[in-house]
Amino acid sequence: xxxxxxxxxxxxxxxxxxxxxxxxxxxxxxxxxxxxxxxxxxxxxxxxxxxxxxxxxxxxxxxxxxxxxxxxxxxxxxxxxxxxxxxxxxxxxxxxxxxxxxxxxxxxxxxxxxxxxxxxxxxxxxxxxxxxxxxxxxxxxxxxxxxxxxxxxxxxxxxxxxxxxxxxxxxxxxxxxxxxxxxxxxxxxxxxxxxxxxxxxxxxxxxxxxxxxxxxxxxxxxxxxxxxxxxxxxxxxxxxxxxxxxxxxxxxxxxxxxxxxxxxxxxxxxxxxxxxxxxxxxxxxxxxxxxx
Numbered sequence: 104x105x106x107x108x109x110x111x112x113x114x115x116x117x118x119x120x121x122x123x124x125x126x127x128x129x130x131x132x133x134x135x136x137x138x139x140x141x142x143x144x145x146x147x148x149x150x151x152x153x154x155x156x157x158x159x160x161x162x163x164x165x166x167x168x169x170x171x172x173x174x175x176x177x178x179x180x181x182x183x184x185x186x187x188x189x190x191x192x193x194x195x196x197x198x199x200x201x202x203x204x205x206x207x208x209x210x211x212x213x214x215x216x217x218x219x220x221x222x223x224x225x226x227x228x229x230x231x232x233x234x235x236x237x238x239x240x241x242x243x244x245x246x247x248x249x250x251x252x253x254x255x256x257x258x259x260x261x262x263x264x265x266x267x268x269x270x271x272x273x274x275x276x277x278x279x280x281x282x283x284x285x286x287x288x289x290x291x292x293x294x295x296x297x298x299x300x301x302x303x304x305x306x307x308x309x310x311x312x313x314x315x316x317x318x319x320x321x322x323x324x325x326x327x328x329x330x331x332x333x334x335x336x337x338x339x340x341x342x343x344x345x346x347x348x349x350x351x352x353x354x355x356x357x358x359x360x361x362x363x364x365x366x367x368x369x370x371x372x373x374x375x376x377x378x379x380x381x382x383x384x385x386x387x388x389x390x391x392x393x394x395x
Contacts, residue, residue, distance in 0.1 A: 183254065183292055184218040190257040213253040241275040242283050244310055244319070251287045258295050264304035272311035272318070276385055282361040287319070289354040290381050294323035299376070317387045322380040328373040337371055358383075 195207040298304040309320040338359040373379035
């Protein structure tokens with residue numbers, strides 16, 4: 104226990120394990136007895152206290168923003184997996200053909216594996232936020248793209264979409280796996296969801312190196328977006344631009360925040376009735392970026 108005397112400024116961080124979970128500053132008016140575990144305190148001048156309090160509030164704000172983003176990731180990404188599982192199970196129930204049933208069961212297994220990996224990666228995000236962030240893993244971009252395509256296979260087959268993947272321009276990216284998975288998943292989901300009703304959907308996936316940047320480009324021949332009208336709202340939360348019943352205005356907001364959290368940027372080109380192209384720029388790590 105600590106005994107704290109009048110006139111002492113405290114900056115306190117109580118132990119969440121004990122259920123307190125409180126940040127704050129105060130000037131002690133009387134002798135108080137405080138528990139040692141989970142408490143940090145200093146004898147500070149008033150200006151220093153205000154600065155410390157501001158730092159505390161900034162950290163709380165950042166934590167709250169990360170929590171909101173995490174909630175959106177869970178809701179949006181897990182919905183993609185569950186939707187494809189439901190569609191595959193429906194197709195499985197409607198066929199008596201042995202070969203088709205084996206195919207659908209195999210695809211359900213792939214989606215289930217992908218879902219487990221997504222949950223594992225999201226758990227890693229929580230652990231990373233709870234502790235000091237460690238080094239990022241080198242995530243192969245080809246593996247991520249194929250995993251997402253397996254997850255979305257039911258949607259791709261249902262839409263009759265054609266996927267064209269160009270030769271990979273870079274091998275891997277040092278990053279948080281859950282973020283890279285989510286970025287690719289959201290962009291491909293949108294390309295399928297907002298397809299043009301009068302033509303077969305074509306989705307082109309390209310990666311390239313430009314200077315110190317690793318580029319990921321996803322282009323479609325879908326409905327397109329009027330950027331002159333909606334360009335400043337494109338990545339806004341709950342902003343929708345089509346009358347699709349599944350549109351929630353969350354995916355691009357999440358994607359932009361994740362890309363920027365990784366030190367990158369995302370841009371869009373689009374023509375109504377022609378299609379869209381999204382370009383994600385990551386900072387290249389030359390120690391692992393070039394092809395062997």
